[in-house]
Amino acid sequence: MRRISPDTKPLVVVLVGLPARGKTYIGRKIARYLSWLGYSTRVFNIGEYRRERLGTHLRQDWFDATHAEGSAARSEMAQAALADLLAFLKGGGDVGIYDATNATRARRDEVAERCTSKGCQVVFVESICEDPTLIEANIRETKLRSPDYAGVDPEEAARDFRARIDHCARVYEPIQDDPLSYIKLIDFGRLMVVHRIHGHVPGKIVSFLMNLHLVRRPVWLTRHGESEFNREGRIGGDPDLTADGDKYARVLAYFVREKSVTPPVIWCSTLRRAVQTTRHMPLRALQWRALDEIDAGTCDGMTYDEIEAQLPKEYADRAADKLNYRYPRGESYADVIQRLEPVIIETERQTSPVLIVAHLAVLRALYAYFTDQKPEECLTMEVPFNTVIELKPGPYGFDERRHVLDLNG
Ligand code: F6P
Secondary structure (H helix, E strand, C coil): CCCCCCCCEEEHHHHHHHCCCCCCHHHHHHHHHHHEEEEEEEEEEHHHHHHHHHHHCHHHHHHCCCCCCHHHHHHHHHHEEEEEEEHHHCCCCCEEEEECCCHHHHHHHHHHHHHHCCCCCCEEEEEECHHHHHHHHHHHHHHHHHHHCCCHHHCHHHHHHHHHHHHHHHHHCCCCCCCCEEEEEEEECCCEEEECCHHHHHHEEEHHCCCCCCCCCCCEECCCCCCCCHCCCCCCCCEEEEEEEHHHHHHHHHHHHHHHHCCEEEECCCCCHHHCCCCCCCCCCCHHHHHHCCHHHHHHHCCCHHHHHHHHHHHHHHHHHHCCCCCCCCCCCHHHHHHHHHHHHHHHHCCCEEEEECCCCHHHHHHHHHCCCCHHHHHHCCCCCCCEEEEEEECCCCCEEEEEECCCC
């Protein structure tokens, strides 16, 4: 629960659009971003309700508005998903994402009425796309892999899915002159319309969506090379690299040259050990303060044993709640996540490969975002030295691969 102020209303994000317009992709991305920022967020996908209740065997005719049984069942499941979403918000959730076609104006009015009567704010996010290449790519990449078409010949499955889209298109009414709060995404990034959007979280969603695109490029995360403090087991500080640390800087530069088909963007923190790790790179790195290591405040420069012996309460408090524990005059992981938000937005915006050279705590926080995990699940995760974590965008998330670089390679 992370409402900005006690009177902030829970938010319902209602997705709108024909099938194969990227609604699920958009919904999941928004959910991942808001969850990472600490908002309790959940997606309610009507397709999952259908599969759970009726199985995966239903074919296109069932989705025709004139199919009485199909229409009744779909309407009932839409109601059930919305009821669950509202129950989630009543139970303390911050944001519920309603992933269904919500194709008609009447339907959207009904959803808006139901949510506002429960004290929720509602924002519609409509995805419009008429580009046949994008639609076909979406069908091939996501729909044909859906459990609905497991074991079905891909051509047959694609035909069936196109017929399903046609049924929906016959009744579809795009959002137009509706007195609603909405964001319209046209051709996935070509044009965006923002109408009556108010509030902190809806504003964040707008800026997040403005930076999304469909270009596939890797994100490489790595720690700086070994530093003098790492050798001594001391935290924080601004030490130089060791000789092995510099060897890593060299092999990392080689890795980047080898792997980059297009020139990458290279970002590092402002701390010496990170800047030095980029010094052999083919391109100059951009230094971000936001990428600096967690500020250990009065514990900066100490070893963990020294903290435990000299400041046992601090040591115990941190062990009890690592996410929220703030070092005296320093930072918590929750603080680090807040300051990393612009890095996430900028990474999403980039269409070139991105290399981020940073520090253990910062990389754990970034990794949680890219792998869609709660930050608290990553706070003790190992991020080994001399290793590049490669994250490549897939249809719904990032696929991971690790490259361990040989210092003598
Ligand atoms: O030990 C290296 C280091 O980057 C420190 O500078 C930093 O305080 C620490 O790791 C973060 O890890 P943890 O949150 O587990 O203490």
